[in-house]
Amino acid sequence: MPKIQAATVAEHRSLQRRALLDAARDILALGAPEAPSLSAVAQRAGLARSSVYLYFRSREDLLEAVIADMFPRWSGFVAERMDSAATAAEQVLAYADANLELVAQGEHAVMRGLAMAAPGAALAESSRVLHEQLRVPLVDALARSGAAQPQHTAELIQAVVRAGSQMIEDGVRPEDVRGLVEQLLEPYLHAADRSRAVG
Template identity: 60%
Template sequence: MPKIQAATVAEHRAMQRKAILDAARDILAQGGSETPSLAAVAKRTGLARSSIYQYFSSKDDLLEAVIVDMFPRWAAYVAARIEEESAPADRALAYVYANLHLVASGEHAIARGLAVFARAEFLAESSKVLHDQLRTPLDEALVALGCEDPGAMGELIQAVVQRASLMLESGILSEDRARALTRELLEPYLRSS
């Protein structure tokens, strides 16, 4: 029996599971053609492939665990940045900046990899939940600004975030430049409301 590398078996299993998820995330973030298979993940973690099966029954099971781990953290990060602001305009900009930061830090690359390799039904369902969680505080900020159609305006702001994200990921913009440009575009509307 292999030695555990933590104070308890439960802590050891949690560490191993995290290492497996991190390896899958790394493979997805690279955006190459390497499939985040259980064999590839085992190789990255230094575990035997059979050991991976103690945590995940299939590649789909592993990728769904990545989604379940990643999406709530994304939503929590954005919500926390929004909560740091009190003025509605600042809250809306915090939404934009938080999402751009996550893209710049590589989180969106993982989501793109999931779009290629994860089961479409599970990803679509989870993405909708994430989208709704993210949009709620933005919509609330837009309502506080007096926006007549916060849903449509939120979609337009999201389109700006998506385009800036593509420019970030392609290396056209740095995170600071993306923030500056989105602020220049959105702030006149947000401050005039």
Template identity: 60%
Template sequence: MPKIQAATVAEHRATQRRTLLDAARALLAEKPADPPTLAEVAARAGLARPSVYQYFASREDLFSVVLEEAFPRWSARVSTEMERAGGPGEKVLAYARANLELVAEGEHTLARSLAAFAAGGEFADRSRVLHQQLGTPLTQALTDLGAADPAVTAQLINAVVNAGSQLIESGATLDSTAARVRELLTPYLLGG
């Protein structure tokens, strides 16, 4: 039996599980178009491939946990930035900036990897629901702003943010991209 490397077996198991999740996350970020195998995750974590099955039943199970961690982290970051902003227009601008920051930090690459893996089934359905939840604070801010159709306006604003995301992922700087996005959205959101 391998020696545990923590004060208790429970702590050891929690550490090993975290190590596997971090390894999966890193590999997904490095190669977004090629989700890693369990063997690759195990190797990155410094474990034998069969050890992965003590913590996760399958690759889908592992990626589901990565997904369950990624979306709330993204959502919390965006919500925090929106809460710090002033009125509804500033909240929408904070939403755009926070999303662009997360893209610049590599979080979008992880999300794209998970989306590529989630081509169908329950995993894809869960991914879609979590993604829709990310737009709730934006729609609420637009409702508070008095937008005639907040859902459609949110889609249009997300189109601008997505275009900015693509620019950042193609090498544009966060600051220049965020400035252009703010420049485009400010007349509608702040009337100036």
């Protein structure tokens, strides 16, 4: 029996499962055209291949677990950044900046890897849920900041974020892209602040 590397068996299993998920994410971020094999994931995690089957029945099961692990973390990170902003208008900027920060950290590369490797239906549904989760607080912040058409404005901001994401992935420095997006959104933020002051 392998040596337990934690205080309890449950904690040990949790750490090993986390190591396997992180290893799979790392491989997916490299952009390989095929889904990572269980043996490759085990090797990257420093575990025996047989250990993987204690946590995942198959490669598809592992990929679905990566999806289930990744998407709530993404939306949670964005929500936390938005919640820390002082005003509704600043929450809009926080939304854009948080998404771009995640792209710079490599999260979007993992999503691209999943798109190539994961079962289409599972990824499509998870992607839809993620975008809905992200859209709700953005539309709410836009409405509270005085946007006349918050749904349409949210679409425009998401388009800006997508364009900024592509720039980062094309090699433009993340801090430059984030600065450009802030400059682009600043007129809106100032207008929202003025509108709130008048109101």
